[in-house]
Amino acid sequence: MLRFIGGALKGKVLDGGDGLGKSRGYKIVLTSDRTLMSEYGGGIFLGFSACVPKGVVPDFVYFNFFCPSVRVGPRGEVEAAPCGLRRVEAALLEYGFGEDEVIVAHPEYLDWVVGPDTKVLGVNETDPLGIGPATTTFTELLGGEAYMAVKFREVVFNRTVRKYGPKIIVGGPGAWQLEPEDVRYELGLDCVVVGEAEEIIGPLCEKAVRGEPLPSVVHGTVVPPEKVPNIRHPTICGLVEISRGCGRGCDFCEPTLAKLRSFPIEKILKDVEVNIRSGRQPILHAEDVLRYGAKSLVPEKEKVLKLFKAVRSVPGVEHIGMSHFALSSVAAAPDLIEELTPIIGADEKRWASGQTGVETGSPRMIRMHMRGKVKPFKPEEWPDVVVRAFEILRENNWVPCATIIIGLPGETEKDIELTIDLVERLRPFKSLIVPLFFVAMGILRRKGHRSMRLEDLNARRAELLLKAWRHNLLWAPVLIREYLRNTARSKFTALGTALVLSYGVGVALRAIEKCEREYGWDLLAMREDVIEGRTSITPRSLKPLKWAMKLVAAVKG
Numbered sequence: 001m002l003r004f005i006g007g008a009l010k011g012k013v014l015d016g017g018d019g020l021g022k023s024r025g026y027k028i029v030l031t032s033d034r035t036l037m038s039e040y041g042g043g044i045f046l047g048f049s050a051c052v053p054k055g056v057v058p059d060f061v062y063f064n065f066f067c068p069s070v071r072v073g074p075r076g077e078v079e080a081a082p083c084g085l086r087r088v089e090a091a092l093l094e095y096g097f098g099e100d101e102v103i104v105a106h107p108e109y110l111d112w113v114v115g116p117d118t119k120v121l122g123v124n125e126t127d128p129l130g131i132g133p134a135t136t137t138f139t140e141l142l143g144g145e146a147y148m149a150v151k152f153r154e155v156v157f158n159r160t161v162r163k164y165g166p167k168i169i170v171g172g173p174g175a176w177q178l179e180p181e182d183v184r185y186e187l188g189l190d191c192v193v194v195g196e197a198e199e200i201i202g203p204l205c206e207k208a209v210r211g212e213p214l215p216s217v218v219h220g221t222v223v224p225p226e227k228v229p230n231i232r233h234p235t236i237c238g239l240v241e242i243s244r245g246c247g248r249g250c251d252f253c254e255p256t257l258a259k260l261r262s263f264p265i266e267k268i269l270k271d272v273e274v275n276i277r278s279g280r281q282p283i284l285h286a287e288d289v290l291r292y293g294a295k296s297l298v299p300e301k302e303k304v305l306k307l308f309k310a311v312r313s314v315p316g317v318e319h320i321g322m323s324h325f326a327l328s329s330v331a332a333a334p335d336l337i338e339e340l341t342p343i344i345g346a347d348e349k350r351w352a353s354g355q356t357g358v359e360t361g362s363p364r365m366i367r368m369h370m371r372g373k374v375k376p377f378k379p380e381e382w383p384d385v386v387v388r389a390f391e392i393l394r395e396n397n398w399v400p401c402a403t404i405i406i407g408l409p410g411e412t413e414k415d416i417e418l419t420i421d422l423v424e425r426l427r428p429f430k431s432l433i434v435p436l437f438f439v440a441m442g443i444l445r446r447k448g449h450r451s452m453r454l455e456d457l458n459a460r461r462a463e464l465l466l467k468a469w470r471h472n473l474l475w476a477p478v479l480i481r482e483y484l485r486n487t488a489r490s491k492f493t494a495l496g497t498a499l500v501l502s503y504g505v506g507v508a509l510r511a512i513e514k515c516e517r518e519y520g521w522d523l524l525a526m527r528e529d530v531i532e533g534r535t536s537i538t539p540r541s542l543k544p545l546k547w548a549m550k551l552v553a554a555v556k557g
């Protein structure tokens with residue numbers, strides 16, 4: 001029986017759980033916010049939708065079609081969890097805590113697992129304040145607050161958590177956002193772990209259990225690959241880490257400085273097996289999977305092939321996904337892509353995908369911010385390298401989901417123009433190009449640069465933003481159809497998602513056309529007219545729904 005809370009679909013409980021597994025609570029409860037406790041119907045890249053502000057679509061639609069919950073076991077434990085949380089769980093068990101002391105719980109079942117014996121609530125977050133690049137872009141444009149931020153607050157201000165007062169420790173890729181003292185104070189956090197946690201989380205939790213004070217911010221050590229513990233239970237979408245760090249040195253990126261460290265194949269295979277046993281096909285995760293085992297910035301083909309062949313030979317593996325790859329690696333090793341394609345199980349019917357960074361079409365911006373990204377090529381070759389990489393990917397049925405950054409420090413009209421030209425050259429390639437507002441992270445954050453805001457969106461930048469979105473919307477009908485066919489969704493969810501997305505595509509394309517034709521790409525002027533009611537981008541057929549949503553909001557007060 002599915003149960004509903006606050007209009008949002010709650011995680012389905014397996015085997016008739018009653019929440020009485022541990023009435024005094026677990027000593028250490030690990031969790032993430034609700035948007036991260038989803039397998040997005042098998043389509044991990046729909047996780048981008050967690051960046052959409054609350055209220056853009058009704059909660060019911062969002063939590064059913066975009067972000068359905070992972071299943072919940074009888075004790076309130078999740079069936080699959082984010083990879084980082086699984087590593088922390090494994091590190092705690094290896095440190096000496098018992099299976100009956102540590103639980104990775106669903107955030108909506110904290111009242112089942114937190115009690116007087118609970119000493120630690122460990123939370124893993126990617127964007128706890130909703131200020132990461134994708135979230136900032138959506139919230140600046142659409143207004144409101146990202147679901148991730150809303151749901152993170154629900155976890156740390158959970159009534160049962162506040163009642164029993166365990167130490168709240170937050171880590172994960174977004175932990176840097178919580179370093180400022182006022183932020184930690186406002187959220188009532190006891191400790192923030194920035195960086196890798198495996199070597200420090202055990203001693204930290206031991207201190208908390210003993211009732212000793214915790215340091216307010218801890219910077220994790222770089223963990224040698226052989227000391228990273230194997231996961232004990234499945235990860236979201238079968239994500240398996242194959243390496244950490246990058247070393248290309250882009251100044252706007254957090255993993256930039258950490259040197260690339262690849263995990264031994266035997267370790268990777270064990271994590272794959274854990275996921276396969278739960279029915280999850282592996283998605284290999286690294287900042288650039290094509291540089292697995294590489295000693296320089298150029299792929300070492302034999303090492304990558306050896307890894308992928310070993311993963312494919314695990315009984316039960318039918319295909320292999322990838323999280324990220326670099327376009328410079330693709331262009332530097334076209335034969336690697338060709339040889340990998342049959343191993344990962346990609347063809348015309350089931351294309352491969354992964355995130356990648358185009359970032360800019362301007363060699364000047366490359367020289368200024370990301371020289372290492374384009375190596376072994378030169379900055380002035382970058383636009384051609386990108387196009388060549390897209391060609392190679394198309395020939396092999398790989399569909400890139402690429403980001404571009406708007407508003408990098410020092411960006412001029414000419415730089416934007418060059419990126420617009422590049423986006424237009426990429427038009428024939430089946431792909432997604434996600435435009436992101438520049439957010440001061442990495443070295444640029446430490447140098448005090450400020451993130452791009454809505455008021456910085458001049459007409460030229462808006463043209464780039466909307467042309468990138470037009471690229472996506474024009475490819476959307478094909479992508480939606482093929483993507484949903486290839487992901488493990490129920491027919492009902494697939495049809496629902498396809499209908500919502502297809503309708504949205506038509507509406508968005510008309511809005512872009514209006515901005516170009518009537519406003520000369522001045523998106524801010526159009527946005528103001530929409531807010532003031534002087535113009536509308538809502539189709540007549542949607543108006544009754546919009547009024548109904550306003551009415552519900554007014555009644556809710």
Ligand code: SF4
Nearest residue numbers: 246248249250253256
């Ligand atoms: S190549 Fe990607 S992961 Fe590496 S530093 Fe640059 S942006 Fe970061």
